[in-house]
Amino acid sequence: MTTTDTTGRMTRSGNAVLGAVRRATSQVPALGLVALLAIMWMVASFTVPNFASAGNVGNILQQSSDLVVAATGVMFVLLAGGIDLSIGSVYGIGSVVLSGLVLGGVEVFLAILIAVTVAGVAGFVNGVLTHYGRIPSFIMTLGMYYVLFAVAQILSNGQTLNLPPGTVLQTLARGNVAGLPITVIVAVFAAVVAWLLLNRTVFGRRLVSVGLNPEASRLSGIPVGPVIVGAFVLSSLFAGIASVILTARVQSGTPALGGLDSNFEVITAAVVGGTSLFGGRGTVLGVVVGALIIRTIGNCITLLDISPLLYQAVMGSLILIALIVEAIRTRQEVS
Amino acid sequence: MATVTPLLRASGIDKYAYDDNGQAIRGTTVQLLHAVELEVEGGEIHALIGENGAGKSTLIKVIGGAIPSEAGTVELGGEKVRFGSSRDARRQGVSVIWQEFSLAPKLTVLENMFLGEEPTVAGRLDRATMRRRAAAAFARLGVSLPLGAVVASLSTSEQQIVEIAKALDRDARLLILDEPTASLTSVEAERLFAVLHELRAKGLGIVLVTHRFDEVFEMADRVTVMKDGRTTGVHTVAETTREELIEQMVGRALESYFVRPKAMAGDxxxxxxxxxxxxxxxxxxxxxxxxxxxxxxxxxxxxxxxxxxxxxxxxxxxxxxxxxxxxxxxxxxxxxxxxxxxxxxxxxxxxxxxxxxxxxxxxxxxxxxxxxxxxxxxxxxxxxxxxxxxxxxxxxxxxxxxxxxxxxxxxxxxxxxxxxxxxxxxxxxxxxxxxxxxxxxxxxxxxxxxxxxxxxxxxxxxxxxxxxxxxxxxxxxxxxxxxxxxxxxxxxxxxxxxxxxxxxxxxxxxx
CATH class of the missing domain: 3.40.50.300 (P-loop containing nucleotide triphosphate hydrolases)
Incomplete structure (x- = not known):
């Protein structure tokens, strides 16, 4: 419309700075989150005892690695406009398969490959039944959660599968390369791969388009089904990798790996990181920072020796705040 | 005719565009409305036409109280009026039916008729009065709709009728419709036109914003043409032609409006x-x-x-x-x-x-x-x-x-x-x-x-x-x-x- 053209052109130089800031934050919405994380760290380093110690910061990064991987994975499903509630027991099945195979004498890397593949198959089933079976992803993945949990229970006979000391898995959890913990390197690698997938592949372009408007995408020739299945597979693959990291950390396989709230934690990290639950909007950087914010809060709660029950309350509040922020942002766009 | 006070006289309406920071942008080239005039008699259907961006929507927003103007006056029945909001305008007899309806899809017809302005008795909804007033409004339209039906279950044209009934209930004297037939089938459009004729016969003034020339010639008594935020013509429909209107809309005669390809049919x-x-x-x-x-x-x-x-x-x-x-x-x-x-x-x-x-x-x-x-x-x-x-x-x-x-x-x-x-x-x-x-x-x-x-x-x-x-x-x-x-x-x-x-x-x- 002529009005927008003219207003655009007439913006005065005094306001140009403000406009530039607004444009920058609108194109990289994660910048605000990075600032938020920085502020949290600064405040915590003055108020929380031992927070600023070098060991603790490394600790936070290391503890964030599994969440970073799983949350960037679930971002793909959220971008497609769906949700993945099966992650909690993808952790479990991955962990039990991995530990069982290692205990049975299978080479660790092969065991990892198989565990992650099993996770990927679960995602494939999620995607196929969601799209082609027209089951809402909410129901589909919740069902998958229970199925996988039961299978993991059966496979492990309801027992914790303790790994023998001295395997490569122990090195993965504790080892460093060039001064960086291996798990952190894995998380960074996963985030970079996710970024490339989202921003530099046809799949990523199609995924965003499908998430924003499936019908218009279909009529433009985008194969919607494969895109959606791909998103679910990625979510589960990434959850599988996160499961390997967690299993290595605790050195045992259990169906309840990561705790019963892990679904919620992963989705909270993605949403706090600015991923929309309505599809099409989300950035890898945002999700990574979202995961760090959550682990920072957890870390502070531990250091301050407050009841861990508070952690759940904080998680719940965080996801609500994130949703309110998103609602406000969407409203501004509309008006 | 000239001595009779028109139902609506909007004159000298100026409206500026605003930049991102809410500052009015001054200068005649970017003005949204420039000394616009619109006169509507009671008992007439007055078409308002112009290209997209000509200012039709802005003008009806100003008249309907949705946005303020920088200059100009609006008179209703010879009295100067100033509307602070759409609701204010509706109470004083000017109702606008927008293309995007303002109905709540999950509420019933009856609830929508009085949304936000429900009659009450001792703090409780006065459903009897609501029902009586709604029935009266629909009777004036000569249409009946189930008052208990959820609005989402109605067709677009029926929703439009609900909007019009709502306007009538507030004693509308001037009804402004923004491209009302854009999403109607031709049968529904005919039904709407029948309703509008009925209202015209009852002395209402009706402004019909439209893109369609056939509607102008079928429905309207007079037509006002806008281009680039200005009024470029006012005609009695019987005395104008499609060509004249197009010329005033685009500022030039369209000799060959359609473009025929120079190609031969192949396989x-x-x-x-x-x-x-x-x-x-x-x-x-x-x-x-x-x-x-x-x-x-x-x-x-x-x-x-x-x-x-x-x-x-x-x-x-x-x-x-x-x-x-x-x-x-x-x-x-x-x-x-x-x-x-x-x-x-x-x-x-x-x-x-x-x-x-x-x-x-x-x-x-x-x-x-x-x-x-x-x-x-x-x-x-x-x-x-x-x-x-x-x-x-x-x-x-x-x-x-x-x-x-x-x-x-x-x-x-x-x-x-x-x-x-x-x-x-x-x-x-x-x-x-x-x-x-x-x-x-x-x-x-x-x-x-x-x-x-x-x-x-x-x-x-x-x-x-x-x-x-x-x-x-x-x-x-x-x-x-x-x-x-x-x-x-x-x-x-x-x-x-x-x-x-x-x-x-x-x-x-x-x-």
């Missing part, structure tokens, strides 16, 4: 053979050749869009075959048909033609992504280049290719919806109502574009409800009626009367 690119899908499409066969424009004429609901969706693969036919370039593509997916050279520009551009929340660049790039790869990765530079080329090629007015498609005007969104099909060029373009809601100037550009496609060797299948457009653009016309192809008419034999006669259901088997 058949599309053959639809006895396709049937439920009752929507019945035993339909058509042929489109390269180098020709074929239109599907017919009433809304005749099955034209449904046939197009079957051709491009969005829906499946129960029986029959679709052949594209000699190959049977009936079992192919949409993606495969489009990859083979079909292109589809749907009717509803906002929900199907473009992805509103995505940038212009990505909207244009969607067909080319696979070819922008180096190894597994996509090279964004190639997408930017493609977007720039097509923005220039189709003269899409954008500030930047990074702009979201939602920020563009309707005509520009339509161009984006077309731009994605330019590289690689399609061999069959299917346009569903390509010029609906597009203003006169932009229409001509679209016609030129379509002609260019045909000259480039593509075939075009166009759905159009605009008969002059059908006659002006096509080489052959298929008329659809009740899901079937009622006739194939070579353009040399076609006339508005003939086509209309074929489109309307026959008397003996009226549906």
């Amino acid at each position: 058949a690119i599309l053959e639809v053979d006895r396709v049937t899908r439920g009752t929507a499409v019945r035993d339909a066969s058509i042929v489109v050749r390269t180098g020709e424009i074929v239109t599907l004429a017919g009433l809304v609901g005749a099955g034209r869009t449904e046939l197009c969706r079957i051709i491009m693969g969005a829906d499946r036919a129960a029986t029959g075959a679709v052949r594209f370039d000699g190959q049977d593509v009936s079992r192919w997916s949409i993606a495969r048909r489009l990859a083979a050279g079909m292109a589809f520009v749907p009717e509803d551009r906002k929900s199907q033609g473009v992805v509103l929340a995505m940038s212009v660049r990505r909207n244009i790039g969607v067909r080319g992504w696979l070819r922008m790869r180096r190894g597994p990765l996509l090279v964004p530079r190639r997408e930017r280049e493609l977007a720039r080329r097509q923005i220039d090629n189709l003269r899409i007015s954008v500030n930047s290719p990074e702009q979201l498609a939602s920020t563009l005007s309707g005509g520009n969104q339509q161009r984006v919806a077309i731009a994605k099909w330019m590289e690689p060029a399609g061999r069959l373009y299917i346009f569903d109502e390509p010029t609906r809601g597009v203003d006169v100037g932009a229409r001509r550009a679209l016609y030129a574009l379509i002609a260019g496609l045909v000259e480039g060797g593509a075939g075009v299948l166009m759905v159009s409800s605009d008969l002059p457009e059908v006659l002006g653009m096509s080489d052959r016309v298929y008329v659809m009626r009740g899901g079937a192809i009622a006739a194939e008419v070579p353009i040399a034999e076609a006339s508005e009367q003939l086509l209309l006669g074929l489109m309307l259901p026959a008397h003996d088997n009226a549906a």
Whole structure:
């Protein structure tokens, strides 16, 4: 419309700075989150005892690695406009398969490959039944959660599968390369791969388009089904990798790996990181920072020796705040 | 006549545009409204026409109290009025029925009639009064609707009636309708017009904002023309012509409004053979050749869009075959048909033609992504280049290719919806109502574009409800009626009367 053209052109130089800031934050919405994380760290380093110690910061990064991987994975499903509630027991099945195979004498890397593949198959089933079976992803993945949990229970006979000391898995959890913990390197690698997938592949372009408007995408020739299945597979693959990291950390396989709230934690990290639950909007950087914010809060709660029950309350509040922020942002766009 | 005080007199209305920070931008070239005049008598239907962006919507927003103006006066029945809000205006007898209704879809008709202004007795809803007042309003309209029905279950036209009833309940003296027939079928439009005639007879003043000349000539007593935020003409409808109105809308006479391609029909690119899908499409066969424009004429609901969706693969036919370039593509997916050279520009551009929340660049790039790869990765530079080329090629007015498609005007969104099909060029373009809601100037550009496609060797299948457009653009016309192809008419034999006669259901088997 002529009005927008003219207003655009007439913006005065005094306001140009403000406009530039607004444009920058609108194109990289994660910048605000990075600032938020920085502020949290600064405040915590003055108020929380031992927070600023070098060991603790490394600790936070290391503890964030599994969440970073799983949350960037679930971002793909959220971008497609769906949700993945099966992650909690993808952790479990991955962990039990991995530990069982290692205990049975299978080479660790092969065991990892198989565990992650099993996770990927679960995602494939999620995607196929969601799209082609027209089951809402909410129901589909919740069902998958229970199925996988039961299978993991059966496979492990309801027992914790303790790994023998001295395997490569122990090195993965504790080892460093060039001064960086291996798990952190894995998380960074996963985030970079996710970024490339989202921003530099046809799949990523199609995924965003499908998430924003499936019908218009279909009529433009985008194969919607494969895109959606791909998103679910990625979510589960990434959850599988996160499961390997967690299993290595605790050195045992259990169906309840990561705790019963892990679904919620992963989705909270993605949403706090600015991923929309309505599809099409989300950035890898945002999700990574979202995961760090959550682990920072957890870390502070531990250091301050407050009841861990508070952690759940904080998680719940965080996801609500994130949703309110998103609602406000969407409203501004509309008006 | 001159001595009688008009029902509404808006004069000297100025309205500035605002920048991002809410500062008014001054200067006559960018003013949204410039000393605009509008006079409406009681008991008349007054059409307000102009291209998109001419200021019609802004003017009715000012008159309806939705936004303030910088200068000018509004008089109602000779008294100067100043409305602080739409509700304020409605209470004083001026109601605007916007294109986007303000009804709450999940509430009932009755609840919507009084939403936010419910009559109460001792703090409780006075349902008896609500029901009585609603019944009275519908009685004045001569229409009955179930008051307990949920609004979402009503058709668009019925929702419109609810809005009008709401206005009548507030004793509207002036009713302003913003393109009321844009989303109505022709039967529904007729019903609306009957209601408006009834209200005119009761002395209401009615302002009808419209894009359609036939509505002006059928319905209105007088017409005000706007262009670039100014009033360029006021006429008694009986004394003006379509040509005069167009000239005042665009500021120049349109000698050749339509653009005929200079091309010869070649081989058949599309053959639809006895396709049937439920009752929507019945035993339909058509042929489109390269180098020709074929239109599907017919009433809304005749099955034209449904046939197009079957051709491009969005829906499946129960029986029959679709052949594209000699190959049977009936079992192919949409993606495969489009990859083979079909292109589809749907009717509803906002929900199907473009992805509103995505940038212009990505909207244009969607067909080319696979070819922008180096190894597994996509090279964004190639997408930017493609977007720039097509923005220039189709003269899409954008500030930047990074702009979201939602920020563009309707005509520009339509161009984006077309731009994605330019590289690689399609061999069959299917346009569903390509010029609906597009203003006169932009229409001509679209016609030129379509002609260019045909000259480039593509075939075009166009759905159009605009008969002059059908006659002006096509080489052959298929008329659809009740899901079937009622006739194939070579353009040399076609006339508005003939086509209309074929489109309307026959008397003996009226549906």
